[in-house]
Amino acid sequence: MxxxxxxxxxxxxxxxxxxxxxxxxxxxxxxxxxxxxxxxxxxxxxxxxxxxxxxxxxxxxxxxxxxxxxxxxxxxxxxxxxxxxxxxxxxxxxxxxxxxxxxxxxxxxxxxxxxxxxxxxxxxxxFSPLGPDELLQWISGRAAKQGRTLDRPAAEELIRRAGTEMGALSAETDKLCLHAGEGGTVTAAAVAELVPAGVEQSVFKLTEEIASLRTDKAIALYHDLLRRREEPIKLTALLVRQFRSMLYVKELGKQGYSPQQMAGQLGMHPYGVKVTADQAKAFSIERLTALLGGLAELDYEMKTGRVDKTLGLELWLLRTGSGAGMKV
Known part of the structure; x- marks a missing residue:
């Protein structure tokens, strides 16, 4: 039993x-x-x-x-x-x-x-979620069972693109192994070429571009999401969730929470907590609070018709390039 x-x-x-x-x-x-x-x-x-x-x-x-x-x-x-x-x-x-x-x-x-x-x-x-290192090892181990080599950078790129759900990761790993061939190597470049990024993963990348003040890349990524028929209101909600997660991780870190404890508290995968904590280092608590306030105002304006949805989010991204993503 x-x-x-x-x-x-x-x-x-x-x-x-x-x-x-x-x-x-x-x-x-x-x-x-x-x-x-x-x-x-x-x-x-x-x-x-x-x-x-x-x-x-x-x-x-x-x-x-x-x-x-x-x-x-x-x-x-x-x-x-x-x-x-x-x-x-x-x-x-x-x-x-x-x-x-x-x-x-x-x-x-x-x-x-x-x-x-x-x-x-x-x-x-x-059957709790695997820790960050365990998840990376699991991906590499699945490839090894098929006679392929998949190193840590490739595994990290796969998680960035496919997320942490193990069913999706297993399917993508098998596809990459098939492409690599018997005895072959799955590289990070091959992952980037063959595995399309999900919407949530693209939004995560978008926040990275905002943090680095790479406005041109942020706008290009936004336009790519629009071509995939993603709704600006949905993208705004995902940005809010990501910035809020960063804020929570920073606050819980100050209180001495471990990544595993944060994962349980926030309902996130431990690997998600790790990469969110790494990303949050580029933002201060004050800047995250300001970004969330701006997104809340934008969300209200889009839903009440005061601003065009597509243009509104693009203008917000342009404004962040003026310094709103910098660490203070």
Missing amino acids: YICFGTESYRMNEFAERLVAAVAEPEHRDMAIVRFDTAEHSLDVILEEAETMPFLVPSKLVLVRDSVVFGSAKESAKTEHRPERLLEYMRRPFETTVLVFMVPHDKLDERKKTSKAAKQDGIVVN
Whole structure:
């Protein structure tokens, strides 16, 4: 029996797939794999299945998506759970069943007896996001398993372009490995050429250009986003989020928070915290506050029709080039 929790859904699903492969051959999986959701199925129904002998296979896997029994979500009125029934099962699990609860939250509800019992039994598996170095090593390791070399600069460029979601990173890494060929090397230049930057990653780059007072590059990047039919109001909101994240990271850093603690506090990936902290070094708290104030005013003017949306954001970018992005 396993209780899996964490916000890194890719790793959790990968763990579940490994269990599926270990329990049954592909042709027998319809009989060996059963899925439930505690939002729709009671513990009595789930445990009745867990305590039923497998049919025509030596063992079976019961996968349960859960936010109620081990998480802190409220119980649905239509589904009643009896946790004492689960506690009884945990003391004597069925030998031919692998029962797995998958809780997509950053922590278990430790007030609950079920969570306390699971921790005491040592059956809890944490799937929190990988740290910055771990994520870079994971990308390089995925390439190495395919007989390719992908060094740290290439991995960093990949994250800059694809973000930190591991499903997207795995797909892009596989594509880059295919392009490199057997025994080949994936370079940062190849990543820049083959992996298109997402909108959020482009906005992150935009804030870098603002910090360095490279107005021409900021405007060119903005025009590229417009060609991709991105809405100026949406881009303004993303700029606000990025500058606000920088402000929070600076404030929490002054209070002695570690990057991991910041990630939990802000709901960000640890690697995102690292690069945001690095980027925030180019801004003072006063300058970030001023930029956020200017963006709030711009957002109001765009939404009330006082300024043309496309022109308004471009003028704001031009004004930042006059010194608003400098560190003071």
